[in-house]
Amino acid sequence: MAILLSVVIPAYNEEPNFEKGTLEEVTDYLKKKDYQSEVIIVDDGSDDKTASLAQEFAKKHDNVRVVKNPHQGKAETVKTGVMEAQGEHILFTDFDQATPISEVEKLLPLFPEYDIVIGSRQLPGAKREKEPIHRHIMGLGFNILVQMIAVRGIWDTQAGFKCFKGKVAKELFGALKVYGKGKQVKGALVTAFDVELLFIAKKRGYKIKEVPIVWHHVATSRVNPIKDSLRMLRDVLKVRLNDIKGVYRTA
Secondary structure (H helix, E strand, C coil): CCCCEEEEEEECCCHHHHHHCHHHHHHHHHHCCCCCEEEEEEEECCCCCHHHHHHHHHHCCCCEEEEEECCCCHHHHHHHHHHHCCCCEEEEECCCCCCCHHHHHHCHHHCCCCCEEEEECCCCCCEEECCCHHHHHHHHHHHHHHHHHCCCCCCCCCCCEEEEEHHHHHHHHHCCCCCCCCCCCCCCCCCCHHHHHHHHHHHCCCCEEEEECEEECCCCCCCCHHHHHHHHHHHHHHHHHHHHHCCCCCC
């Protein structure tokens, strides 16, 4: 039977989330569905036990496999999973399940009318749970800048819950220029690769639908409000500069 849904999960130093059972949430949900699915966990060069724990988990689930990458950041990690995926649709979601896998039920019915369906924390009907006010203000400010500089009409480019037609995902991730080049990095890296991904998609005429989702804040030490905000702004400006240079022009 053909695989309807590939779920790509990037993983970087996820030992605490193994203890919370977030992967079981994904496999337990998919086990109940009447379609074929696969889960691809891509280890982003973790320096804890993430890779070995993921491999042990995969041994217990026929539809789970693990891919090991050097530490290159989330863009390259998700890209690796996308290129490995065999599903008609490819979803990438965060390891911590800040957006529960069950929210995919809101996305899948919108294919094939749309090429890309993304979760949004900003649209009416979305639920943002336990989010610190400073994180909400940061996100809102970034969304306004993205609207002004790069991607108009999409109100939340950064939610880690996006689904694509399989061929579209492979094409778009293959076209990334700011990230996704296979360069090794140090430490956690918060980037705006989603902005570049959606910018290229709109430029190529793909139909994108934004859907309100449930999202709950998961505390992490990986986010540095000032440093990461400046890096993400730089990323957005690079996307606009690349476009001016004709970098995203197709033959």
